[in-house]
Amino acid sequence: MSLVKVTIDQIEVEVEAGTTILNAARIIGGNIVPPAMCYYSKLEGSGGKCRTCLVKVAQGSAKDPRPMPKLMPSCRTLVQDGMVVQNITSPEVMEARKAITEFLLINHPLDCPVCDQAGECHLQDLSYDHGLADTQTVEDRRTFAPIDIGDKIKLHMNRCILCYRCVMVADQLTDHRVHGVLGRGDHCEISTHILKAVDNDFSGNMIDVCPVGALTDKTFRFKSRVWFTKPFDAHRECTKCIGKVVLWKKGDEILRVTGRKDKYGELEEFICNDCRFEHKEPNDWQIEGPRKIERHSVIGQNHYEKL
Amino acid sequence: MAQQILLKNSDVPGLASFEVYRKLGGYASVEKTLKNFTPDQVTDEVKKSGLKGRGGAGFPAGMKWSFLDKSTSNPRYFVCNFDESEPGTFKDRHIGQLNPHQLIEGMILGSYALGARTSYIYIRGELFYVLRIIEKAIEEAYANGFLGKNILGSGYSLDLYCHPGAGAYICGEETALIESLEGKRGNPRIKPPFPAIVGLYDCPTVVNNVETIANLPWIMNNGAEAYAAIGVGNSKGTKLISACGHINKPGIYEIELGLPVEEFIYSDEYCGGIRNGNKLKAVVAGGSSVPILPAELILKTAKGEPRLMSYESLAEGGFETGTMLGSGGFIVMDETTCIVKNLLTFSRFYHHESCGQCSPCREGTGWMERILHRIENGHGTMKDIDLLVSISKHIEGNTICPLGDAAAWPVASAIRHFRQEFEDHVKLQKCPLSK
Numbered sequence: 001m002s003l004v005k006v007t008i009d010q011i012e013v014e015v016e017a018g019t020t021i022l023n024a025a026r027i028i029g030g031n032i033v034p035p036a037m038c039y040y041s042k043l044e045g046s047g048g049k050c051r052t053c054l055v056k057v058a059q060g061s062a063k064d065p066r067p068m069p070k071l072m073p074s075c076r077t078l079v080q081d082g083m084v085v086q087n088i089t090s091p092e093v094m095e096a097r098k099a100i101t102e103f104l105l106i107n108h109p110l111d112c113p114v115c116d117q118a119g120e121c122h123l124q125d126l127s128y129d130h131g132l133a134d135t136q137t138v139e140d141r142r143t144f145a146p147i148d149i150g151d152k153i154k155l156h157m158n159r160c161i162l163c164y165r166c167v168m169v170a171d172q173l174t175d176h177r178v179h180g181v182l183g184r185g186d187h188c189e190i191s192t193h194i195l196k197a198v199d200n201d202f203s204g205n206m207i208d209v210c211p212v213g214a215l216t217d218k219t220f221r222f223k224s225r226v227w228f229t230k231p232f233d234a235h236r237e238c239t240k241c242i243g244k245v246v247l248w249k250k251g252d253e254i255l256r257v258t259g260r261k262d263k264y265g266e267l268e269e270f271i272c273n274d275c276r277f278e279h280k281e282p283n284d285w286q287i288e289g290p291r292k293i294e295r296h297s298v299i300g301q302n303h304y305e306k307l
Numbered sequence: 308m309a310q311q312i313l314l315k316n317s318d319v320p321g322l323a324s325f326e327v328y329r330k331l332g333g334y335a336s337v338e339k340t341l342k343n344f345t346p347d348q349v350t351d352e353v354k355k356s357g358l359k360g361r362g363g364a365g366f367p368a369g370m371k372w373s374f375l376d377k378s379t380s381n382p383r384y385f386v387c388n389f390d391e392s393e394p395g396t397f398k399d400r401h402i403g404q405l406n407p408h409q410l411i412e413g414m415i416l417g418s419y420a421l422g423a424r425t426s427y428i429y430i431r432g433e434l435f436y437v438l439r440i441i442e443k444a445i446e447e448a449y450a451n452g453f454l455g456k457n458i459l460g461s462g463y464s465l466d467l468y469c470h471p472g473a474g475a476y477i478c479g480e481e482t483a484l485i486e487s488l489e490g491k492r493g494n495p496r497i498k499p500p501f502p503a504i505v506g507l508y509d510c511p512t513v514v515n516n517v518e519t520i521a522n523l524p525w526i527m528n529n530g531a532e533a534y535a536a537i538g539v540g541n542s543k544g545t546k547l548i549s550a551c552g553h554i555n556k557p558g559i560y561e562i563e564l565g566l567p568v569e570e571f572i573y574s575d576e577y578c579g580g581i582r583n584g585n586k587l588k589a590v591v592a593g594g595s596s597v598p599i600l601p602a603e604l605i606l607k608t609a610k611g612e613p614r615l616m617s618y619e620s621l622a623e624g625g626f627e628t629g630t631m632l633g634s635g636g637f638i639v640m641d642e643t644t645c646i647v648k649n650l651l652t653f654s655r656f657y658h659h660e661s662c663g664q665c666s667p668c669r670e671g672t673g674w675m676e677r678i679l680h681r682i683e684n685g686h687g688t689m690k691d692i693d694l695l696v697s698i699s700k701h702i703e704g705n706t707i708c709p710l711g712d713a714a715a716w717p718v719a720s721a722i723r724h725f726r727q728e729f730e731d732h733v734k735l736q737k738c739p740l741s742k
């Protein structure tokens with residue numbers, strides 16, 4: 001593979017040709033990495049939708065130095081040799097990101113106090129970084145009643161940002177997708193195929209990929225705020241998946257089992273429903289040790305460093 | 308009388324039948340082209356003719372064809388965009404309903420040039436009766452050897468299908484159209500890659516508008532030079548304009564590009580002036596998404612030159628003082644029109660039709676509609692007007708497909724040119740034009 005040089009916020013990096021701007025930025029790391037609410041490196045075809053990762057391409061390539069006329073989604077734009085990208089150094093990008101954050105929030109219920117995702121929610125993180133202190137909307141928000149999609153997963157459509165990740169998980173991980181996006185525009189909803197329950201060995205991963213609290217684990221529902229639980233890396237012999245998970249414990253009790261997420265909130269490996277929902281006894285698992293939470297999110301900032 | 312390419316025989320009874328169409332010289336271009344032209348020569352002719360896409364963006368047709376990836380042995384597809392759903396635009400329907408064979412003839416020429424063996428006409432779901440007419444015409448073309456295997460003994464074979472959509476404006480966006488044609492949800496794709504490289508069933512594909520394609524037979528019959536001789540500047544040929552609103556003679560007109568706007572609105576050959584002798588207030592010149600212009604700027608450019616019905620002249624002045632020819636949906640408003648109410652109608656449409664994939668369009672279109680609803684009904688504030696401008700600015704350019712821009716431009720332009728009217732709504736706490 002040939003290497004190409006790209007400069008992001010004045011930092012130069014060499015990456016393989018065919019890398020996206022976002023992944024090049026992740027190689028550099030730190031605060032120049034654009035936020036990504038819909039892209040998921042393990043899901044083919046993801047990204048391009050939420051527009052939180054928009055960046056300015058100030059120079060297209062060494063060969064064709066013209067700037068790109070519009071802001072580009074960094075998760076879906078490939079780097080070119082000699083490309084110059086501005087993220088946090090571009091006021092235009094920062095303004096757009098603020099606007100996108102506001103768009104994502106105008107129909108959001110802001111029900112963090114009763115949402116199981118609070119503390120590990122990417123929309124919460126995004127709002128801390130780019131949100132306004134005040135709201136500019138006076139109108140009612142669109143509302144849906146929460147529903148069960150299958151016996152293990154709760155859907156709060158009000159909180160969904162339509163990133164399509166859960167649809168892609170169902171398409172790419174399970175043998176039959178029975179849910180999808182119904183309708184158009186801001187009246188879209190995630191829904192199951194008439195009277196079908198989401199019930200599949202790998203469906204629980206939809207919970208982990210959901211960036212917000214739209215899909216939550218019914219077996220963990222209202223058991224605890226995530227920041228009062230302690231995460232431990234653990235594993236077991238599993239015939240269906242790799243069996244490497246994070247246990248979220250309160251005292252000796254295992255309240256929740258999730259996959260292991262990297263610093264961008266993406267699962268390292270998908271896990272099966274057996275591990276996720278059916279093994280909550282301490283002797284089901286070999287504990288490896290406490291898990292360090294690297295995200296700069298709410299849980300990261302408050303308690304976890306000290307755990 | 309202006310040159311007629313598309314409407315020439317529309318008054319002839321039975322034009323939709325193969326027999327009548329053939330008697331009037333129909334399908335001659337297919338005979339001539341398959342015999343005397345290689346596919347690349349057809350592309351060259353279309354390039355030389357200067358024909359631009361009539362679907363809205365005005366991209367040169369021949370140039371688009373030349374981008375088609377011919378390097379692989381994958382099938383190539385030629386697709387006709389018959390989704391026509393833009394408010395104010397109703398010209399393609401006319402071709403499909405009255406003159407379906409001219410469209411089919413164009414489909415054969417385009418497919419031949421691009422090397423497509425299977426082609427599709429994707430038609431708006433609401434036009435079911437037109438679908439029937441086109442399907443019958445396709446059957447006739449098969450029966451007479453113009454479609455199917457080994458057309459006219461040339462060795463070239465083509466299958467043509469007409470496929471109905473299910474009533475979504477967004478399926479007129481070419482990549483959403485392709486998704487829909489593949490049987491999926493009509494969400495626009497993220498570009499690049501462009502359809503010319505990765506299109507229908509991931510194969511190289513060209514999508515063209517109905518009117519673009521219906522011009523091809525005339526070009527092949529009469530030559531590129533003859534076509535390029537019609538029009539003005541880089542706006543070659545004729546254009547169908549669907550004129551509606553407060554004019555005496557709404558309808559579909561074929562104009563030679565370059566006709567002065569003033570003549571189009573006021574002459575008896577075309578719109579026949581404003582109804583009841585009223586004063587012209589504003590025009591949306593190219594379908595609901597292009598910027599609205601007040602009377603003084605639609606008749607004359609900011610430089611004081613007469614505004615012409617052409618790609619360049621309508622765009623003169625950029626979005627500050629100009630607009631776009633777009634798809635040719637010409638909406639005329641007289642002095643009794645409330646600009647805010649009209650804009651609310653447009654905004655409601657875009658809100659309803661947003662596919663919902665990307666956040667700025669999904670959330671912004673509804674937000675703009677709700678604010679406009681408030682202003683029109685007397686509950687708006689001065690801050691709301693600036694908020695509308697800022698929302699439209701934050702949608703524009705930040706979305707996956709141009710529907711976001713199409714929703715933003717009408718809002719930005721209406722406030723740019725008619726801000727006073729918005730402020731009056733706020734001050735009076737009602738619509739100043741309501742009784």
Ligand SMILES: Cc1cc2nc3c(=O)[nH]c(=O)nc-3n(C[C@H](O)[C@H](O)[C@H](O)COP(=O)(O)O)c2cc1C
Nearest residue numbers: 360361362388390391392479480481515516519709
């Ligand atoms: C929201 C949206 C709706 C569109 N609807 C249509 C349509 O109904 N008919 C059409 O020909 N082009 C439509 N277009 C433009 C197409 O994407 C495409 O540019 C066009 O079909 C290309 O044909 P042309 O080059 O012959 O104009 C639409 C574009 C957008 C963004």
Ligand code: SF4
Nearest residue numbers: 160161163164166210
């Ligand atoms: S439910 Fe969650 S994962 Fe699915 S589309 Fe909505 S936000 Fe994305």
Ligand code: SF4
Nearest residue numbers: 662664665668706708
């Ligand atoms: S701009 Fe609107 S219609 Fe186009 S992809 Fe985004 S949400 Fe869908």
Ligand code: FES
Nearest residue numbers: 048050051053075
């Ligand atoms: S992460 Fe790039 S658009 Fe959503």
